[in-house]
Amino acid sequence: PENLQIIGSWWASLPSAVMIRHVKAWRSALSVVLHIWPVPRRSIRNMLLVLRDMYNACKKKIPEKTFYVEMDQIILQEDLQLWRAASKTKDGNPPPLILCDFRFVLDLKLKKLIFDNNSLITQREHQTPQQMGFYLRWIPQSGPDYFCLNVKRASLLEDSFLQLAAAPLSDLRKPLVVHFDEDSKVTDVYKRDFFHHLFLRIVSDKPEMFMLNDSETLVWFSSEASEENVMNFYLFGVLCGLALYNNSIVHMSFPLVLFKKLLDVEPTLEDMIEFSEAVGGSLKYILDYEDDDLEDQDFTFKIHWDGMDVDLDPQDPQKAVTSQNKKQFIDAYVNYAFNTSVEKVFQEFQRGFFQVCDQRLLKLFHPHELQGMLVGEAVYNWEVLRQNTRYGWDCPLTHPTIQMFWEVFDELNEEKRKDFLWFLTGFRRAPVLGLKQIQMEIQVTQIQSGSPDQHFPESLTCHSTLLLPLYSTKEVMRDRLTEALKPERGFMRAERDPDPGSPVILTQEQY
Structure with a gap:
């Protein structure tokens, strides 16, 4: 040594x-x-x-x-x-x-390959019938080969939590299949829709579980969670684990500190700055203050967090922050916000998460890598998507319909392009390794009845395939594509029957 x-x-x-x-x-x-x-x-x-x-x-x-x-x-x-x-x-x-x-020595691509292969092996093991001896006979003893969630769109959150709470732990390690509204199809589209919409519902329908930051762009666990909600944090953790285990991206506006805690990395001042610019900025000001009269600034160890006043040093109420103890104060503030105040609910979330994912194998990752795997990346290189695109045998890049599509795509704003990514893949954020992971295929479809201009684009999300009718003009292409990208045309639209007189508007093929 x-x-x-x-x-x-x-x-x-x-x-x-x-x-x-x-x-x-x-x-x-x-x-x-x-x-x-x-x-x-x-x-x-x-x-x-x-x-x-x-x-x-x-x-x-x-x-x-x-x-x-x-x-x-x-x-x-x-x-x-x-x-x-x-x-x-x-x-x-x-x-x-x-x-x-x-x-x-492993880059993120290799780490993810290891994690995905381990998940696949584990899923197959839990699908394999267990054998038991009975005299000289071997009798398979096994449940279904998949972990099936049968949910209704109108009661998505309630159905999901009820079925997750009742599920045997061994079922969580099987491949996940989601059925909507008693539709028996086995399709990856439903799984992607499930995670996308469910996580939006959790934050909106269970506000008592979370606190919002000042700009309402990030959420953190509430320190005032009731005993009734403790179980919900466990189920929320199970859902996050299921998404990662089943290679799905979710909409989850949590800061990096969540993933640090999952990997046993201590929170720091940088985490507070990310979550709350106001609080983090004040703490940074105190840390950088160089004069010896900090106590004259009237900072004390009594703070206000998540709607409550808290003494960080109960043995010395109203203790002043000085140049000598400012580091102690900042560490205590960060520790209270991200550890002490949410200790019980985070333990439940963590317990649920690791019921599905192997905690030891996740140690391969850095916190930002784990975050990217679960929630995707907000960096979009659209030129890479274009370069990776393949075209049907009868519609090369020079085909007029293909040319019109790229002209329309180039004119879309950033949010509309993200909507297109969701329409194409079922995920609104880029994969952790970037858009190079997506190989879109564009096919020009022949319409059997009526004018192509009446029809909307379709997508086969399992294969990132875009199906385009032979539109007559670029303007028609733009109108039909932008209409197809509206969020309400997908998930929630399936709750009601289409108008018999309306044009064909299936926007995501159920494959």
């Missing part, structure tokens, strides 16, 4: 450019060894240990991506299997190479 400290101190003293050269040399060597078969596990582990020491010494001076190593998916799959075996038994199986101690 002493020698490692000496080497670590030497590495940390090097200029950034020199550090990067050292890291790249070891990283290149590791990449070569990773392609040897069979895998020389001891050699790889020794090289990873060196890289870890370099990472710990240099991580504040050079980008983490400097340590990312390209590796074959076969190695990661083997490592995942070893990790799963080690988590179930202590009988001396070889430990995984990477998953336990060396997450810093």
Whole structure:
């Protein structure tokens, strides 16, 4: 250890450019060894240990991506299997190479691949019939292969909470299927609609569970939750876990601190600044105040949070904030807001979340990465979406209808483009790895009866496929597309029968 400290101190003293050269040399060597078969596990582990020491010494001076190593998916799959075996038994199986101690060599794409593969394996295990011996016969003992939620659009929240509360824990690990209004179709569209609308309903229909920030753009757990609502926080956690486990993006306006807490990372002043510009700004002012007369500013350890007055130091009411104790005050304020005041309800939320998702495997991720996986990204590179688009065999890029579509798309404002993304994929935010994850296909459809101008575009959200009628003009294309993107034409419209005299307006194909 002493020698490692000496080497670590030497590495940390090097200029950034020199550090990067050292890291790249070891990283290149590791990449070569990773392609040897069979895998020389001891050699790889020794090289990873060196890289870890370099990472710990240099991580504040050079980008983490400097340590990312390209590796074959076969190695990661083997490592995942070893990790799963080690988590179930202590009988001396070889430990995984990477998953336990060396997450810093994995980029987000590889981490997500590991998480998604683990979810898929777990789902299949829970679908496989369990066998029991009865004399010499083997009798399958199993429930349905899916975890099915049968909900009505008009009572979406109530139906969901009732069925989740009654569900056996083992069912939560099966693949999720959602049925709306007794429709027996098995379609990914319903699952995406379910998560999109349910999370909007929770915040609007259960306001007593949450507090809003000053600008009403972010929500946090209420510190005044009743005993009745404690169970709801557990179910809310289950829903968040189900969304992540089933690879769905949800509309959830929580700050980064939620994901930090899920990963056992302590909240900081930066989290308060994100959630409340007013409170965070005041605390930052106190922290940066350099004169010795801070106590003359009349700040005390008594604060107002979530509608209540709170003494952060009950043993000394009205204790003044001074230059000597200002750090203690700020830490106590942040700790109360994000830990103490919501301790019970967060524990229930966390318990529900980890009933579905494996807590240990999520340690692979940084908080912002976990946040992006669950709620998506607010960065939209629309040019990447265009470049990734494929076209039907009979409608190349030069087809007049395709040309009209892109002209109309370019004229849409940012919010309308997000509406289009929801129409196309079932998600309004970009995937965590960006729009390059989406490969849209555009097909021009032949209308069997009536004029194409009467019909609206359709989408096959499971495959990100856009179906366009042969519109006569760009103006007709614009009118029909913008009308199809209106939110009420999708989810809620299915609650009522269409007007028999109206044109065909199916906007999301149920596939």
